[in-house]
Amino acid sequence: MNNPELESILKRARLPEIPGESLDMFPRRVVARIKRNDPLARPQRSFSPHLAWALGLAACVAIAFAIGHWRGRMETGTTPATDSLASATFIRETLAMFPNRVRAIMQDERGINLVLSDNDDVPASTPIYARIYDGKHALSFVTFSGQEIQVAGQTVTVLANPRGGIILTGNQFLWSNTGRDYVDNHWKIEARSLNSIAL
Amino acid sequence: MAGSDDESKLIDQSLSGDPEAYAALVNQHQKMIRAMTFRMTGSPDDAEELAQDTFLRAYRQLGSFGGGSKFSTWLCKIAINLSLDWRRRESRRDDIHSKWAADVVSGNSSDDGFPDELSRRVQDALNKLPAKQRAAIVLTIYENQSHAEAAKTLDCTEATISWRVFAARQKLKRLLKDLPHEQP
Numbered sequence: 001m002n003n004p005e006l007e008s009i010l011k012r013a014r015l016p017e018i019p020g021e022s023l024d025m026f027p028r029r030v031v032a033r034i035k036r037n038d039p040l041a042r043p044q045r046s047f048s049p050h051l052a053w054a055l056g057l058a059a060c061v062a063i064a065f066a067i068g069h070w071r072g073r074m075e076t077g078t079t080p081a082t083d084s085l086a087s088a089t090f091i092r093e094t095l096a097m098f099p100n101r102v103r104a105i106m107q108d109e110r111g112i113n114l115v116l117s118d119n120d121d122v123p124a125s126t127p128i129y130a131r132i133y134d135g136k137h138a139l140s141f142v143t144f145s146g147q148e149i150q151v152a153g154q155t156v157t158v159l160a161n162p163r164g165g166i167i168l169t170g171n172q173f174l175w176s177n178t179g180r181d182y183v184d185n186h187w188k189i190e191a192r193s194l195n196s197i198a199l
Numbered sequence: 200m201a202g203s204d205d206e207s208k209l210i211d212q213s214l215s216g217d218p219e220a221y222a223a224l225v226n227q228h229q230k231m232i233r234a235m236t237f238r239m240t241g242s243p244d245d246a247e248e249l250a251q252d253t254f255l256r257a258y259r260q261l262g263s264f265g266g267g268s269k270f271s272t273w274l275c276k277i278a279i280n281l282s283l284d285w286r287r288r289e290s291r292r293d294d295i296h297s298k299w300a301a302d303v304v305s306g307n308s309s310d311d312g313f314p315d316e317l318s319r320r321v322q323d324a325l326n327k328l329p330a331k332q333r334a335a336i337v338l339t340i341y342e343n344q345s346h347a348e349a350a351k352t353l354d355c356t357e358a359t360i361s362w363r364v365f366a367a368r369q370k371l372k373r374l375l376k377d378l379p380h381e382q383p
Contacts, residue, residue, distance in 0.1 A: 001372045001375070001376055003368060006368055006371055006372055006375070007340060009317065009321065009375055009378055010321055010336070010340050010341075010371070011340065011341075012317060012318075012321075013317055013318040013320075013321030013322065014313075014314050014315070014318045015234055015237055015238075015313075015318070015322075016237075016243060016312030016313055016314070017312065017314070018230070018233060022247075023229065023230075026225065026226075026229050026233075026247070026250070026251075027222035027223070027225040027226045027229065028222065029251060030221075030222070030225050030251055030254045030255065030258075031218045031219075031221060031222050031225075033251060033255055034218065034221070034255060034258055035218070
């Protein structure tokens with residue numbers, strides 16, 4: 001049996017007929033359940049148009065301010081000029097805003113993405129900066145030893161020791177900042193401890 | 200994309216708290232949703248309950264329906280995900296209960312309302328698939344969704360859908376190999 005033949009069999013299969021009475025009653029049953037669960041229930045509109053415009057405008061102003069702020073700081077950084085994670089202040093303030101909840105601050109071409117834990121269970125330790133370039137796209141992130149980061153569909157585990165040694169392991173590679181790539185997947189990786197903003 | 204003008208009007212009226220408008224929306228889409236929940240559960244009672252749950256949840260979340268997709272597609276996403284949750288709950292049943300339920304189902308098989316043997320055999324085969332593979336078949340075969348659309352519905356990658364469809368087809372071919380098939 002080939003795929004079209006199987007599909008033909010599946011499509012020929014019909015369902016038991018629903019009695020007309022059941023079809024008539026069904027909408028009423030749904031509405032009765034809505035009223036029974038909460039007689040005052042109303043489906044909520046997500047935003048009023050005025051509120052949405054106001055929030056949108058405020059978000060644009062905040063983003064423009066943040067980009068200007070970070071660009072100013074990046075000029076003195078050692079990482080590429082497009083890398084907002086070069087700002088120690090930005091990282092420090094972000095970590096302070098969500099104590100023990102920041103698993104990673106990630107940045108790619110689309111912008112910055114904050115990865116938070118549901119609970120405040122991320123151990124305080126020296127943040128680690130890493131940048132991965134796969135030949136087409138660059139991803140920078142600040143994270144902590146023991147965290148797992150999703151990179152191009154791979155789970156990358158970041159580990160560090162107190163002497164500044166950093167290891168990144170993925171499904172198909174193991175990289176360390178000692179200069180030894182045990183299994184190379186052709187990614188260009190750099191990583192370092194951010195001792196200046198150690199927690 | 201949101202559907203017909205009438206449908207948009209009914210959605211607006213429902214958002215204003217008009218239950219009759221929502222009943223009309225339910226009436227328009229109930230066959231599609233009940234067919235989907237039946238394919239996922241294999242049981243008319245569970246299918247009806249899940250279909251009701253689908254419309255209840257849709258009502259509560261109606262404000263978040265932005266019209267970026269068809270209303271039917273949005274409902275379909277709620278229904279399939281509720282069905283998968285239902286399967287997870289079902290799978291936690293203890294063995295004795297499951298066996299008892301299976302005996303009851305098989306005992307009633309001669310009076311289960313299917314119009315013909317082929318239809319019953321197909322549903323039996325669907326019931327034997329893992330829930331996520333069944334969902335992939337229901338969406339791609341019965342709802343005519345592309346793999347990309349099914350991936351959005353199930354919040355997974357297109358490759359995952361392709362794999363689930365492939366695995367499901369292999370099992371279904373084995374289970375249904377003795378059925379007469381026509382050249383499509």
